[in-house]
Structures are given as structure tokens and as C-alpha cells.
Amino acid sequence: MDFQQIKELILLVNSTGITELELEEGDLRIRIRKSGQAAGPIPQAEPGVGSSRLEEIAAPMVGTFYRAPAPDAPPFVQEGDQVQPGQVLCIIEAMKVLNEIEAEVSGVVKRILAADGEPVEYGQVLMLIERQER
Numbered sequence: 283m284d285f286q287q288i289k290e291l292i293l294l295v296n297s298t299g300i301t302e303l304e305l306e307e308g309d310l311r312i313r314i315r316k317s318g319q320a321a322g323p324i325p326q327a328e329p330g331v332g333s334s335r336l337e338e339i340a341a342p343m344v345g346t347f348y349r350a351p352a353p354d355a356p357p358f359v360q361e362g363d364q365v366q367p368g369q370v371l372c373i374i375e376a377m378k379v380l381n382e383i384e385a386e387v388s389g390v391v392k393r394i395l396a397a398d399g400e401p402v403e404y405g406q407v408l409m410l411i412e413r414q415e416r
Contacts, residue, residue, distance in 0.1 A: 288312065315403075337387050337411045344404050345376035347396040357398075363391045365411060372396075372408060389413040 295303050295314045302315040341347070349357040349372055358370050365371065365385040374381045389411040396408045 335413055336392060337389065337413045338407045339371060339383065339385070339409045339411060341374060341396075341402040341404055341406045341408055342383070343374055343376050343381065345374040345381070345402060347398065347400055347402045347408060348373040348375065348380075349394070349398045359391050359394075359409075361391050361394055365389060365391060374402065383408070385411065387411060387413045 291303060291305070291312070292314055294300070295316060300316075302313070304311070304313045306312075349359075351358070351373065358372055359365060366388045367385055369385045370382045371385055371391075372383050374383060391409060392412045393410045394408070395410070396402055396406065402408065
């Protein structure tokens, strides 16, 4: 199976109601799975903010997404919160290790796309931050 065939399978899954496809060919095994939650439209930059753009915060690993440090604690951030570089945004638990995901830019949290307590894939967009440069 070549790259073009794999790309066609991904396009097929994305354009249909199929949520997961697993294929084995010899010693090659491919699994394509759609994310479980629709993100909705991406918010646009608000007028009068100066130079701004949306920054995607992506999962650096496979694991379980948590918005708060403990079940009874408040979330690290909410939509609309101002964040600074180094500020913890969420946690991804992978193999019983809690990994803090920090902001790399300053800006405003525009949308949180991942659901609390749900599995996330490597590279999955967790949230969008409107980066502000002045």
C-alpha cells in the first residue's frame, strides 16, 4: 500500500459516515479513526484587536485530556480567558503520567475543542488561542 492509497482512504473516511476503518495487508496494519466531537466553525479575529491570529494548541501525545488538575478542581482555563506563555492550559494523561500542556503564546482562549476526560490523538487540536501582537 502506497502513500496515495492511504491518502485516498483518509479522504473516504472523512467524506462518509464511517467513524473508524481498520485494514490489514500482510504485516501492515492501518487504523483511521475520526475524532468523536465536532468542533463547529472556527471563530474569526475580532475587529480592532490589532494584528491577531488563531494559534492551534495540538496534543503532543496520545492520552486522556483533562481540563482541571483534579475532578473537583476548577479548569485551568475557560473560553475567553487571557493566557501567557508558560501558563498551564490542560493535562494529558499518558501511561499514568500527567503531562501539563502550556501556552506558548499570549492571547485569549477562543475555543476549547477537546472534551474533558476523553481520549485525544497525537496532533489533535485541543484549543484555539487568538494570539495578540501589539
